[in-house]
Each structure stands twice: as C-alpha cells, then as structure tokens.
Amino acid sequence: VNAVTPLAAMTDTVVPAGEPWMGVVRAGATIRIVDLEGNQAVDTLFYNARDTAEHYSAQTTIQAQRSIYLTTGSVLLTNRGRALLRIEQDDCGRHDTLGGACSSESNTVRYALEKRHMHSCRDSFLLALARHPLTKEGSLTKRDLPSNINFFMNVPVTPAGGLRFADGISAAGRAVELRALMDALVLISNCPQLNNPCNAYNPTPVRVLIREDA
C-alpha cells in the first residue's frame, strides 16, 4: 500500500498560475480555494492519503448525486465508493468534473500541432508527482491521473448532448470550501491554458487555505 504521512497541515499559500501544489488535508480539516482574480480554473485531484490507489472518481461521484456539476452538498466519492470530501461552501455554484486536465498532447489536437510546447495542467501534475517529497521516487505516476475536478470552470452539457467551454461564472474573491472525510492527499494544477476561456485568457493566482480548527 502506498501511503503518505499526513503531517499537521495548516496552510495558507498562494499558488501562481502554471504551478502545481500538493499537500494533505487530514480528516475533519477543511481546504478552501479562493479564486483571487476571477475565472481561474483549478485542476484538482484527491487521493486517500493512506492508500493512494484509492482516489477521487468523477464517475462514481456524479452517478451517486445524479448530477454532473459539483457544488455545496456534493460528496466527492472514491473509486471504491467511499466519501473523500464534502463541499461545504461554494460562492460559484457550479464546478466541472468532465473537462479533465489540459495536456500538451491534447492541445495539439484541440488547437494546433504547433501548440505542443505550451504549458499544461498534466505537465504540472507530472512534475509535482516526480519532485514533491510526498510522492517522489515514482510512488504516483501518470497511471494515477484519473478524471479530475476543475474548480471555478464552467463546462455546460446541453440537452442535445453538446459540450461547451463557456465563459466562467466565477469572479474575483469567490471561494469553494471542502471538509475532508478521510486523510486526503491534494494535487492541484493552477491551470496555464491560454487557448480557451477557462481562465479568461489570463491565468491568475489562487489561494489555498487548510485549517484544522474548524
């Protein structure tokens, strides 16, 4: 079993656009993500810190709540059907979990073959997994990147079965707060995408706060 040590984790940090961030939210603690300047996608994955083969599952989560959007009251479930975190407060009203993370390879398909060099969320994820003290030496790899959450991102599905990357419905200062229901490893990429409106064509910093006193 691959586990990470859930050290005491009071955190208040600003994650610049294009940077990854990793940390642990212990059971009972809260993680608050603040969209400091507005319309900034925050690609996020959660794992059971005590056994990282158990992780957030977008399909299990939307199936259980019968809705594709995440908001207050949504319980994020794992691939083993267990409750990982619950969204307790949400100023935005809707977060995406179908749109996945951008990658340099999917950018070549979506925009142009010449866009391969542009920075992407998956590159940030991979660098964090390779370098971070919590996961280095190959304990988590590309294998461990399932469909993620995109906080503050608006990806509507139409009744006719279409999918759009719509203008954001977030704004400066809006936040989402989740309470951990088990010790959770957090992997964030503050999205560097410049080719669509998910970051209003201007990626900006976000603030991450983890509190254990609440």
Add this chain to the structure above:
Amino acid sequence: MLGAPEFRARGSGRTHAEHPIDALPLVRALQSSADMSWEEEIIGGAHWSGVLRRGSLLRLTARGDDANVAALFYSREQPLERYNMADTLKAQHTAHLTTGCVCYSDMGRILCSIVADTCGWHDPICGLTDDAAIAARYGATSFQQQRNARYVSGQQAMLVELGKYGLGERDLVANINFFSKLLVDDDGRMRLATGHSRAGQYVDLRFEMDTIVLLHAGPHPLAEGSVYAPPGIGLTMSRAPLMAEDDVCRMRCPENARGFVNTERYHAA
C-alpha cells in the same frame, strides 16, 4: 463434496454415438480466420477482452432491447496510454458519441473511430456499476448460489479483464457505455433515456492503433427496474476498408484531422 450430482447425471448413460463431435464449427472458424474475420457472442452479464489490431473493424450488435456494453481501450504497445473521456469530449465538443466520433487516448492519438452506428447515441459520461449498486438494485448473488447466473458489476468485470494484461485498479479510468443515452438537463441532472436501443442495432469501431479492448455486457448504472436481464452483445471482427479521403471521422472536425495526423506519425516507420 465429491462430484456434483447434476454433473454425474449429465455425464452418465450417454455414448459418443449419441453425441458425435460436430466438426463443422471448427472448420468454419478455421475458414474465417483465413480471411481475417471472426464472430463471438458476449452473453448478457458477461465480460470479454481482446486485442484489436490497427486496421481491424469490430461490430458490436445488440442482441436485445435496452442493451448496454461498458467499454475501455488501452494501447497494446504501452497500456499507460489509454482512453481519455475528457479529451474525447473536449476535442469533439460533445457529450455523446456516434458516427464520426473518435475515441482519443490521453496522448492525443486515436485508439478507435466510430465509422457506423445505427443506434445514434452512446454515453461516455456515467461510468460503471459497482458491487454495492448491483446488489442494492438487483439483489445479492454469489457463484455458490447462482453459479454463472450471478450478477457481476461493471467494476468487477473490468478489474478481472485488466488483470489479464498486468493492469489493475490504477488503470481503471472512465469508460464508455455503448447503446445507452444519458440526458443532462440545464441544471446538470442526469437521466437515462428509456427505450433508446433496440435489438439488432450496431456500432462499428475501426481501430487506429493496436488496442486492448475490455467489454462488459452489463446494465447501465442508471437503468430502471429491479430485474437483472442485460441483453447479450454480438462481436464481429473484420478488416476495415482503407480510409477514404472523405472519411466521416477525419472530416468531422479539424480536431479529428489533427488527431489522425498524430496517430499516423506514431506509426510512421
């Protein structure tokens, strides 16, 4: 326990003369493998996996109404490259799959293309059933009690098939549910369309890479009713015609044209 009674009864008192070995199916199978085709049936509730080579065509045919078949795709050469739901939806601006759509890997390449489809809508969003959901809806079963008529969840089916290729839980990603139509309203609420697929409808997958294919002919996770009776699925493998200039998948959108370029570069010798 020594010797199950029904097994003894079936084996006793019969001679070879009464049951001559029928060689015809074997002969037919040999003939069909010579012209690069085969047929197989997945009975309702069962799972299957195999390797489909680049250039092959796999037809999935519903053997009953309201069929569902969960599907996952992995590169045969490097299974770390695998079907990616989000990239498939984003590249094609769609939340449902039908003729002209392709199934993207997470490396910007196309594992397979939907070149024909008489059903019209396949669900790429809703995921698999798990053991708890199957037991809650249809009742608990076990091999000890129900033998091979037990109810196997989609998750269990996929974990078994993944294991045959050295893959496991970490490789289990979002799947496609062929023959199922998932409707999403403006508030994001999901509903499974009833009466969507009919017996005899089929979908043709043309493989653009050597691909490990996992299939489970089990119920959709949002299926109504408490009677477990998923229809079977017919598999017909043949060689795909060469891609035409106006290929329906390549021409669907500029994204797909680039996806095919990436895939062709991968195979360039």
